[in-house]
Amino acid sequence: MSLLEIKNLSIHFVTRYSDVHAVNGVDLTIEEGKTLGLVGETGAGKTTTALGILRLIQKPQGRYESGEIIFKGKDLLKATDDEMRSVRGNEISMIFQDPMTALNPILTVGDQIAEVIHLHGKCSQAEANERAVKMLEMVGIRAERAGEYPHQFSGGMKQRVVIAMALACNPSLLIADEPTTALDVTIQAQVLEMMADLKKGRGTAMLLITHDLGIVAENCDDVAIMYAGEVIEYGTLERIFHNPKHPYTLGLFGSIPSLDKDEERLHPIEGLMPDPAALPAGCKFHDRCAYATDECASCEQELAEMESGHKVRCARVMKGEI
């Protein structure tokens, strides 16, 4: 039984002017201790999905149109607020993209970590502080810096604090929303390596959201590629990297400049993301797809299994035309 199953999840943002379909029928599963990479351009609905899992979507506008999120057998969408609160930070925790603003500027780093331990660990404040200091040391921060404030730390160090905070209660699932995008490359490698060690040590499953295929290659077991609120290709790392099928995935891999050829220009995928408030019918990618036919534009595409451990949402691929 998998740790987390997302079935046909769709999330819409309804405002007076527009009805934004951010996520439309996403199906994902994360196994115990495994890492799922979620890849896609900005605005593909990656972060919305992640926030959906923790039910952090902004109340008045955001609405869960349909679908279920089964976590350890329990549907989180049906859970009461109290149940969700006991899950957040304890069972599932999240790391955000920009470390500079992720920490509360007026509380000490130690307090912010101890807070979540004290809340879920049901232990005394003193013990919580102790464990907080231990967590900091685990992420490579000297113990005596626990009493300092976020503005005294660099970007990389702040991200380490956020990671320490996320893993403090030993969650079974860690959601990392582009954890390293805001960091420079050298720090990026250190942080990812540290996350991998911690994960292996504690058997934590991870949902890694990124648009950097290099990171996915090194850290993820499975990969899901999202486009315009839908998962268009989903499979194990080998399948996707060795045998990408969906035109959009091919475009993604095509746009990575290869080192051996001396290329003058990059090969971006032409055109722009469709407007989520006015999504085209049929395959959302058809107006940018090189192989698009009239049929693609009309009928809805299904995410079908092309081979074991590799699904694609493209009728032409299923028919073997591409």
Add this chain to the structure above:
Amino acid sequence: MAKYIIKRILWMIPVMLGVLIIVFTISYLTPGDPVITILGSGYTPEKYAAKAAELNLDKGYFGQLGSYIWGIVTRFDFGKSFYSNLSITGEFARRFPITAALGIFGCIIMVVLGLPLGILSAVKQYSVLDYTLTVIALVLAAMPGFVLAILGLVLFGVRLRWLPITGLDTPKSWILPLATNAMPCVAMIMRQTRTNMLEVIRQDYIRTARSKGLSERTILWKHALKNCLIPIITVTGGMVAMVMAGSIITENIFNIKGMGTYMYAAIMQRDYPIVNGCVLLIAFIVCCVNLIVDICYALIDPRIRARYASSGKKHKKKAHKEVT
């Protein structure tokens, strides 16, 4: 940090001196000869000279300024009123506590009412509560103080007879003056809190806190409130000056014998020593409040505390002005 506070206190002395000089110069340039107004009609040249000497009006600008400052600094003596011949300091001793009490209670009400209402209307945005509070804030902010005071007086004092209308002897009689003096400021603080709160709620660290599984209430009180306090403290600092100045109008209408009525009477009689004294004392209170505001910044925001400590070495700079 303590070094910074001491430095600020030292800086208050030249500021107060500056206020004193400005206020004195303004009244020195005022037309109309005090001696004639005191002696009335049948004055004779030698009596005029005697009186002028007594009020040391014959010493020219710097002489008078010097003796005025010397009088205040050494004997804390603000001189004598032109007409009642009573020493002003004696009057201040009697009247200052009343205005100070009104001011302090006014400020407490401002914060105690303004802050929660602001937070409430921010958290429950677009709700009915939000709009009623906004409407009240608009009306109170747009109504001149004395209209509000007289309306309150007529409505609650005379028509409904719930509250006594003058003096401050019974606790009930404090309600009306405080309400009409503090209300406009409550409205402003509420609006300021609401805008700040809306901004803070959208910050990332609030989402992090929520992702940690904290309840909305703890997020509000522990994380959001403290962060949105800083700009509110600046506004409160400004409000205190408004409340003190507003006391002139409120005390007059509610017949409270504080600095306000004293100054109003002095303005009407063109009794300049009293006007100068009152402005000086109120300016002093405002200076103290500004100092307290700065200290509150440091208490709440570690970034500013760090800058204060380091600023002790570098050139003097009040950092919090940039933050707000």
Add this chain to the structure above:
Amino acid sequence: MKKMRSILCLLMAVLMLFALTACGGGKTDGGKTPSGEDASAKFNPGPKGDEKITLRIGTTGYLGRFLSGLAPEESHSACNAVFDSIFRVDPWTKQIKSDVLDDWYWEDEHHFIMKLHDGVYFSNGQKATSEDLLFSYENHQERGSNYLSGMYLDLDKCEIVDDMTVRFYCEQQNTRISTAYIHLYCKSWSREVGWDSPEWYYPVASGAYYVKEYVADDYMVLHVRDDYWKHSIDEYYVEEYYYKYYPEAATLFMELELGNLDLCVIQSTDYSRYMSEDNSDKNYNVVLDATGSTMYMNFGFKDHDIWYNKDLRLAFAYGINWEEVGMLTLGDFYVANNGFAPKESPSYYDAGTREYDPEKAAEYLKKAGYEPGELSLKACMMDNASYKNFGQAVKYYIEKMGVNIDIQYADVSASIANWVQGGYNNDINLLFAAGGDARQCVTGSLNQANLWPGVTFAYVDDDHFQELYAKLCDPNTTQEDIYKYEKEIQQYIFDECLIIPFAEMNSAFGYDQRVIGPEMVKAITFSNRYQLTELGLRSNWERYQ
């Protein structure tokens, strides 16, 4: 969505503003004729048995100091209670009487004799002698107060006859010496403390009350003396006066409504509102009383020769709608009066009226030789309510007539100083005999018209007028002659248009019906001053029991 709702907010805000103010306002439909007197008998105010009361009086004038004659005017009423007055008006007979003199008469052209009563004691136990009597006049010259103006006194030539009599020397006979508002001061104590000492807030005096408590600009308490030389303490019904100062007139009236005050002067706005509502069950009532002074506009004759041209004066007489100016200045206290004595007074004489006639005014203006817009005038008035209203009302008509006028408003003391000796920049100004004259006679109202140096614009530079006025002031003219001359002078003023009287000043007093009756209030008050010594005596209350 948020946008539309903000606009809704504004509408609701304006509505709320509307509601707040509307419920604050009362209903009113213009003032009715004064009818305050028919107080129902169910309140029977006045002394019952030998209990004593504390009378609470409210005032919007500053409490001031007990040194009479200095700007701003000290509280006359309080001085009246604390000091014995050498001369004052008996409220019951409306004649001049004295608290301390046994006898006073003109010995000859220049000498005026005053005989002090033997047995007047000051609060410090000292006996009053003629030294104190003479000193009571000398101190005014010493302090520079303007109370001696008009007495033509030469203090060096006054001498003490014996320890109870003083002979005063005046250049010419005048009535002012026996009508001016002079108190008996204790010479030794005054010399000892000097004029500037705060001791003057707790003065040593010979009057019936002493100052028990005094808080500047707040309140003062006058308590009856148990060692008063004239009456024993149990003759007094009012044991204490609690005198409270209110900066805001609106608050004063509300205090009366709530029953926290027994006696106070009220504004015309509060008066007209009171008259328009039915007040049968209210514990307070209002009585209207002539103050004895009339309101008239002066032409500043002295140093402004334009006013010697009668056509210009007539242009002003016709060019200004005096009835309207009166109504705008005094509100519901306005009573039309073209003479210089109140309607109730026997010396009242209506010399005739000049109806408002803009064409005639234009005619006279041209006859006087001024094109419209050519003449421009200046005036400096006090910045209290009635002067401001008068200034606004008159300015409108004068400018409509084609004459420019610049009116400056200055505070009370600055304008007095300006009127009396500085500036002379008053072409025209409004005057009403500030003290009023309880005897309600013409000389009382015109007391500034013959005074020089006095109020600069009030002096009437016309020989026949001065001649008539001198006859009026001559103490030995008989009462019938006085009435005859009063009519003659008022007719002369009208024919020559020297001064334009247009209103008689009433003032309204609010009182608590359970404590004091309307007749008593009318008797002991004139021109906003209370005869507190008279009010204190139980015998006076029993007159109206």
Add this chain to the structure above:
Amino acid sequence: MTRKKQRDEKLAANLTELTRKQGQWREVLMRLVRNKVGMFGAILCIALVILCIGAPLFTKWDPYEQAVINKFIYPGREHIFGTDDFGRDLWARLIYGGRYSLLIAFGATCFSTCMGVLLGSIAGYFGGRTDLLITRFLDILQAIPSLLLAIAISSALGSGPFNTMLAISMGGIAGGARMMRSVVMSIRGNEYIEAAKATGSSNARTIATHVLPNTIAPLIINASLSIGGNIMSISGLSFIGLGVQAPTPEWGSILAVGKTYIRDFWPLVVFPSMFIAITIFGFNLFGDALRDALDPKLKD
């Protein structure tokens, strides 16, 4: 394929065309117009200004025409807002009076903004000793509450429109200068200022050409928000009897007169307060919208 290509070209074309033509100001204007609340505030202010300037067009009554017989007439067909204690038409007095009120308020704001700009830019630009001196002077100015300062000055200079304007503007200087100083200090560090100095331009020219244009935005915001405050101060002064003297029609002095009749004749209080309220509300709304338009990072 071709359909897609044409659409892209068209989109790209008008995008570049749009940005090229629009200067920074046009873009701000665009953003401002879209903000309906701000527009509502702007409409209010413009309507008021038109009403006051074109007063003769909106009423046949003369604000000084007095007649006792029509004293305290309640609002009706003849007199829209009724008449005041001198029988003058209240509607006429309010719109003619608006000229004085708005003029004084604008004048005071301009004066305090200019002084603020002057002091602020000098303090910000030169820094060091001058900065210290000027900041201390600003502290002094800010220590005295603006109403008291206005009272002291207007009792010294005497009452009248110009003196009132001067008295009120003193209070606003400190706020403007302090804001100006912080903006200038943040700009001073930028490279293009050093570049300007390097090319030998005098300090004054550098300030005028480089520093000032960047501070226009916060200045306008500060100015529009301070107009409301100025109008409140004028009515405060009139209450004490120092502001504009009768019979000149001005909202504050009409309200001060209205105070005495508050229990008898409500229009004399309601309508001036409403005019004051609408002006303050209008300028605040417009100011807020302006701030959002000029300062996009501040999310609504």
